[in-house]
Amino acid sequence: ETGVTQSPTHLIKTRGQQVTLRCSSQSGHNTVSWYQQALGQGPQFIFQYYREEENGRGNFPPRFSGLQFPNYSSELNVNALELDDSALYLCASSLVAGGYYNEQFFGPGTRLTVL
Amino acid sequence: AQSVAQPEDQVNVAEGNPLTVKCTYSVSGNPYLFWYVQYPNRGLQFLLKYITGDNLVKGSYGFEAEFNKSQTSFHLKKPSALVSDSALYFCAVRGPSGNTPLVFGKGTRLSVIA
Numbered sequence: 001e002t003g004v005t006q007s008p009t010h011l012i013k014t015r016g017q018q019v020t021l022r023c024s025s026q027s028g029h030n031t032v033s034w035y036q037q038a039l040g041q042g043p044q045f046i047f048q049y050y051r052e053e054e055n056g057r058g059n060f061p062p063r064f065s066g067l068q069f070p071n072y073s074s075e076l077n078v079n080a081l082e083l084d085d086s087a088l089y090l091c092a093s094s095l096v097a098g099g100y101y102n103e104q105f106f107g108p109g110t111r112l113t114v115l
Numbered sequence: 116a117q118s119v120a121q122p123e124d125q126v127n128v129a130e131g132n133p134l135t136v137k138c139t140y141s142v143s144g145n146p147y148l149f150w151y152v153q154y155p156n157r158g159l160q161f162l163l164k165y166i167t168g169d170n171l172v173k174g175s176y177g178f179e180a181e182f183n184k185s186q187t188s189f190h191l192k193k194p195s196a197l198v199s200d201s202a203l204y205f206c207a208v209r210g211p212s213g214n215t216p217l218v219f220g221k222g223t224r225l226s227v228i229a
Binding site: 044056058092101103106108 | 119147149151156157158159160161164205209215216217218219220221222
């Protein structure tokens with residue numbers, strides 16, 4: 001059984017650029033969530049995908065968007081990058097079955113720096 | 116709206132002594148409560164959860180947590196701290212409805228001194 005993986009590990013972009021972060025869910029999981037963790041803060045919920053559809057979103061602007069693929073892997077896209085987007089981006093997967101939401105398992109994160 | 120408070124930014128404890136990391140929460144309905152640990156430059160590792168049942172839940176690495184509904188608390192505990200327990204600890208809560216998000220506290224840095 002493989003855990004949650006994320007790529008790339010680190011990324012440096014400049015303001016106004018676009019970025020795509022990738023996540024592979026843990027085997028057997030069907031739900032993926034994305035979080036932004038700024039330095040010294042707890043993770044903030046961006047959005048969640050279940051069966052390839054967004055089914056929950058935090059207080060983030062539309063320039064943050066995502067996809068979930070049939071194999072339950074996922075992408076986070078951020079357009080028009082701003083300096084404040086610099087953070088650790090965490091992906092988490094979980095199994096939702098019978099309406100029961102199990103605990104989430106996190107990947108190691110992608111460290112995004114916006115210059 | 117859900118919220119989590121971790122009142123201590125830092126907890127220092129001597130190796131071998133018991134440790135407690137505090138967490139209080141606010142949520143509509145029955146809470147789903149979690150503790151995660153984060154080591155430097157790493158993602159979050161799941162420690163334990165409370166969904167229902169016994170108020171004392173046991174988790175990984177000898178950690179346990181006590182759910183107290185009247186005080187809306189979910190404190191993390193360990194009878195004997197190890198230096199390797201030094202890390203950043205996050206409490207998180209979500210409501211019982213299907214798509215409610217997981218809300219994290221700001222974290223408590225635990226330092227275990229040899």
